[in-house]
Amino acid sequence: MKKFKAFIIIFFLLFCNNLYANENSQRNEITKNLRCLICQGQSVYDSDSDFANSMKILVDKKLDQGLSEKEIYIYFKEKYGDWILYDPGLNKNTYLLWLLPILIFVFGGAIIAKSFILKK
Amino acid sequence: MKKKLIPYSIILIFLIIFAVFYKSLKDTNIYTPQTKINNDIPIFSANLLLLNENSASIEIFELDKFYLLNIWASWCVPCRDEHPILMKLSKNNKLTIIGMNYKDNKKNAKSFLDELGNPYEKIIVDKNGTNSIEWGAFGVPETFIIYNNKIIKKYIGPLNQELLMEVQKIIK
Numbered sequence: 001m002k003k004f005k006a007f008i009i010i011f012f013l014l015f016c017n018n019l020y021a022n023e024n025s026q027r028n029e030i031t032k033n034l035r036c037l038i039c040q041g042q043s044v045y046d047s048d049s050d051f052a053n054s055m056k057i058l059v060d061k062k063l064d065q066g067l068s069e070k071e072i073y074i075y076f077k078e079k080y081g082d083w084i085l086y087d088p089g090l091n092k093n094t095y096l097l098w099l100l101p102i103l104i105f106v107f108g109g110a111i112i113a114k115s116f117i118l119k120k
Numbered sequence: 121m122k123k124k125l126i127p128y129s130i131i132l133i134f135l136i137i138f139a140v141f142y143k144s145l146k147d148t149n150i151y152t153p154q155t156k157i158n159n160d161i162p163i164f165s166a167n168l169l170l171l172n173e174n175s176a177s178i179e180i181f182e183l184d185k186f187y188l189l190n191i192w193a194s195w196c197v198p199c200r201d202e203h204p205i206l207m208k209l210s211k212n213n214k215l216t217i218i219g220m221n222y223k224d225n226k227k228n229a230k231s232f233l234d235e236l237g238n239p240y241e242k243i244i245v246d247k248n249g250t251n252s253i254e255w256g257a258f259g260v261p262e263t264f265i266i267y268n269n270k271i272i273k274k275y276i277g278p279l280n281q282e283l284l285m286e287v288q289k290i291i292k
Contacts (some may be wrong), residue, residue, distance in 0.1 A: 007153055038258055038259060051253075051258060051259060053249070054250050054252070054253050055253060058250045058253050058254070059247070078159065079159075079253070
């Protein structure tokens with residue numbers, strides 16, 4: 001009987017181990033990438049404002065409806081514009097932002113190649 | 121030729137940097153949302169405040185008619201200030217005013233309307249604030265002008281005399 005009790009305790013401990021709050025992880029990840037528009041420098045996840053709390057409920061609702069993370073971002077982008085996303089996509093306002101590092105890399109590489117490799 | 125190229129390119133780079141900084145420093149760093157939008161209105165179904173029934177967005181907003189959706193709450197002080205403007209607008213036959221009661225208590229909302237008058241034809245209840253987010257709202261008070269199921273104008277903050285004239289111009 002003692003062995004049986006020990007077995008049950010170990011069995012439950014092993015399973016409880018996997019049970020802790022995993023249900024909100026996707027919601028948390030999404031809300032961390034959404035800007036709280038009425039707060040200063042806070043994500044929806046960090047904020048406890050009325051706006052952020054409603055956003056959290058809505059994200060939950062959208063997840064329940066079966067929307068993917070990307071679809072939720074697109075949904076909010078349509079409502080509030082690019083500003084709501086912490087990671088804006090490539091569009092006419094952000095061309096320079098995305099392309100400048102690549103251009104600098106290419107030109108820098110070309111200059112280095114020209115001055116070091118070709119000279120040899 | 122090669123010697124000249126370096127100072128010229130340095131000057132060019134500085135000019136570009138100057139132009140970028142000059143432009144971005146002039147821009148305001150406070151986020152100002154777009155007010156002229158052409159988004160479709162969201163599809164929803166919600167409880168109505170005074171009628172105690174559920175209504176879908178298609179039943180509320182008809183085509184070829186001007187609607188004004190006003191998000192308000194009894195606890196919101198600026199809503200109290202803009203209420204006389206809404207009362208004035210409610211006398212206009214060309215415009216139907218729909219209210220959205222934001223995170224409010226039913227009893228307080230009713231006494232707010234009893235005290236100041238009811239300009240709304242229907243009032244949608246937004247208990248947890250999600251409905252107003254579906255509309256792209258930030259908080260209370262906020263006003264949308266809707267025509268043919270599209271949001272044609274959005275006012276963030278309370279309406280005033282100037283905006284009243286603007287709304288009247290739009291629905292003309």
